[in-house]
Amino acid sequence: MKFFPIKIAIICLLITPVFYIVTLELCEKYLNKNYSCQIENILIGDSIHLLDGSVRLEEQIANNIHDFCKADWLIQKAKLDINILVTTIHKKIIYPIFLDVDSLAKDINSDFDSENIAKNNFEILNSGLVVKIETNLSHGSRIGNIVLVLYFGVSFFIFFIFYKIASAKSIVEGETKAQLINDLKREEQVHKQMLKNFQKERHELFENIKVLNKKYQKDKTKAKINEEEMFEEIISLEEKLNSFIELKQKKEMEISELKSKIQKHGKKKNFKLRHNELEFIEKRFSALYKNIKMNRKALSGFLNLSDELQIKAEEIIHLLDRNPDKIIIKRKVFSGKKHRTACFEVLFSYNGRLYFKKNENNITEVLVVGTKKTQTKDIEFIHKL
Structure with missing residues (x-):
């Protein structure tokens, strides 16, 4: 559960219905606009038969819309629920046609008047037609179910990818822990062996200390015997050292006096040489350069x-x-x-x-x-x- 992608699961569950609802609304707007353009283009069809009165405008519009619906893939295969309404400017319904029995019988018994039909068709066309399209992509429709299944499939695929990644991390962590446990066990064995070696060395050191202590006691007794002789020798050496120091101080004083004499003699000599050089250069320049x-x-x-x-x-x-x-x-x-x-x-x-x-x-x-x-x-x- 440490690497389980709980956040991804929550995001997939929350985003899927949101995307589903937004997609249905956008699809409805797009389909309404698209079908409105297509139906307006095929609505009238051939106007020759309308103007000569051989066919009614309502019948031709209905036939054109039926033919369009039969040829459209979404309407036939995807069972798209679409509502088409064609009216005039004055709100007279042209499509769909609703005929009662009395008007139908009257049209059959009366003679076919092409002039009146043509005139009626021209008046409707001249006044203008209004097309309203409403597509129904509500929850439960075939297209809505397809979109929902698609989004759930994408969400499941994304969740599956993150789940695989988490599973791989969990496996790697388990292997790492197992390897770490094995390494710790090996180190424990090594440390146990080192502890045994230290205990053995400790025992040997105690034995050596005992031997050295015995030797120290013997040397201590010898040192007590020779201590007086050593003190006498130290006193004689100190006397020799003091005499040597006094002699060294005398020699150093003599050396410093000699150095001071040498420096005074050197300064006098350098001053004389410098003075002679200046006089020589002055004479030389005065002889060579009369205008200088x-x-x-x-x-x-x-x-x-x-x-x-x-x-x-x-x-x-x-x-x-x-x-x-x-x-x-x-x-x-x-x-x-x-x-x-x-x-x-x-x-x-x-x-x-x-x-x-x-x-x-x-x-x-x-x-x-x-x-x-x-x-x-x-x-x-x-x-x-």
Whole structure:
């Protein structure tokens, strides 16, 4: 019952009569409209006999409707209950014809007057005919029973499909449960075997503990005997360790003093070398480039460049000395706090930066030589000039 499609069963039972009733109503509307069109098309038939008075309009309409009903499949085979009413505009019934005995005898004894019949036919046709169709598809009719059986068959088929699906799920669940029970039984056997093994190991461990305890007692007695000797050895080792620590501290102090002396000597030596390099570069530039004045900041920045950048920077200095018009200036930078003087920035080798200005004697003064990394500090230096 877990997978039984009770909802589907309820839906099928409730929807089937609703669909049955709605279908009957829609079929009645459709059949009324369809038969009205068909009967209106075959109602008059051939009008020649009507206009010459050889046949009455009522008889011809009745014959046409009877022929139509005999040829229609639903009326003959499915026993469709259909009511046909043909009237004039003035509500005179044309079909079905109701004749009493007196009028029938009068028509037989009287002469056949074709002119009056033709005139009567023309007047009826001229006034117009109204066709009303009513089909009866009520509960219990053959078509109604067919529709009901069809909907119940579809509902039963849908319910059968869901029932099969539920049955398959129930079978699968049963098999799964059976498999799970078998697996649990196997695990139970495995756990029982493991429990036996643990009990056996536990017994062996207790035996080992007993053996180790005996050995521990023996070692404990030996340790008590050697304890005094060990204390004496520990004291002697501590004395040696303290003397070693004192010696290490003395050596470390000596090493630090030597390092400080070496650093002072190295700084003096580097300062002398740096000073000599600056003097050499200053003399070299003053000898080679007569129209260029190099700032000490520019000389220091030039020495900090790599060999490749020094070559590119000296190439720019050479152009400033010989062909200053060929220099490509990137931008203008103002120097000085009070008297703002225009300085110019030149790029070399993408990362290199050179700043220069013209002094009062129209001599080019190189203020700073640096790179993109030192650009911020270099511009601050220029602003403070």
